[in-house]
Amino acid sequence: MNRNHDFTLAEPISPVDHSQGPEHAAVTLVEYGDFECPSCRQAWPAVKMVQQRFAGRLRFVFRHFPLEQVHPHALLAAQAAECAGAQKKFWEMHDLLFEHQSHLKKQHLIGYAEQLQLDRVNFIAELDDEIYLQRVREHIDSGERSGVRATPTFYINGRLQDVSFGLHGLVDGIEAILEKRD
Numbered sequence: 795m796n797r798n799h800d801f802t803l804a805e806p807i808s809p810v811d812h813s814q815g816p817e818h819a820a821v822t823l824v825e826y827g828d829f830e831c832p833s834c835r836q837a838w839p840a841v842k843m844v845q846q847r848f849a850g851r852l853r854f855v856f857r858h859f860p861l862e863q864v865h866p867h868a869l870l871a872a873q874a875a876e877c878a879g880a881q882k883k884f885w886e887m888h889d890l891l892f893e894h895q896s897h898l899k900k901q902h903l904i905g906y907a908e909q910l911q912l913d914r915v916n917f918i919a920e921l922d923d924e925i926y927l928q929r930v931r932e933h934i935d936s937g938e939r940s941g942v943r944a945t946p947t948f949y950i951n952g953r954l955q956d957v958s959f960g961l962h963g964l965v966d967g968i969e970a971i972l973e974k975r976d
Contacts, residue, residue, distance in 0.1 A: 803952040805936035807855055812884045814845065815853035820975050821951060821968050824855045826937040828945040829872060829891040830865035830898055837946045838892045840961040848968055856888060858933040859945050867898035869930065874903040874917075876926030881912045 807813070807822060825841065827834040845854055858875070860868030871891050878887030890906045891898065900921070907917040920926065937947070941954060948955045950967045957963040 801941060801954040803936075803949045804939035806952075807853075811855045811857065812879060812888075813853050813855045814885065816850065817853065819853040820851050821848065821971050822853045822855060823964065823968070824857060824949040824952075826857050826859035826933070826940075826942045826945060826947045828858075828860045828865055828868045829875070829888075830868040830895060831861065831945045832895075833944075834946045835892050835895045837957075837961055838889075840964070844961075844964050844968065847965065848972070851972060852968065857937065858930045859937045859942055859947070860930065860934070861945060869927075870900060870903065870921070871898045872930045872933075873921060873924065873926045874906070876929055877917050877920045878907065878910060878912060880920065880926075881910075881916070883910045883912060886910050 803824060807824070823841075823844070825834075825837070827837075841854065845852060858872040860872050862869050875884055875887045875891060878884055887906060887910060890909065894902065894906070903921065904914070904918060908914060940947075940949070946957070948957055948964060950964070951971060955963055955967045
């Protein structure tokens with residue numbers, strides 16, 4: 795196996811990815827995350843601050859990487875986010891799932907869908923039929939091919955960003971790229 799393979803994004807960003815910020819931003823930050831992961835929950839407000847700090851120069855992409863062995867509700871939560879995304883409310887559901895991380899059972903997910911005024915019948919049908927399970931599995935596969943071992947895992951412009959010493963590593967990595975461009 796190519797050693798660099800572990801440090802770069804295996805699957806390029808595409809129009810089907812959930813993203814915020816300009817499509818042609820100088821910097822693209824990709825997170826592989828799990829809605830039931832406490833570390834992802836801690837990273838969530840930090841990512842929002844990074845987005846505000848680099849507004850207009852940063853694109854943020856979220857991909858699912860539910861750690862099913864340790865987080866029994868993460869896979870269903872990821873599917874719920876996709877169901878909401880089909881109704882143009884992915885980011886609103888993304889935020890609700892992190893806000894209410896300890897309440898990710900099916901009845902809670904349906905409640906969040908109602909709170910977001912989603913089409914309840916469609917949401918439940920898509921969740922029950924696992925319409926987006928394949929998409930979530932594709933995210934997991936691309937994460938594994940990119941070297942993701944834990945969540946959250948971040949990539950800046952396709953390269954793995956070490957945040958083991960704190961999320962300030964995201965700011966440092968983004969600033970380094972922007973300084974080179976200025």
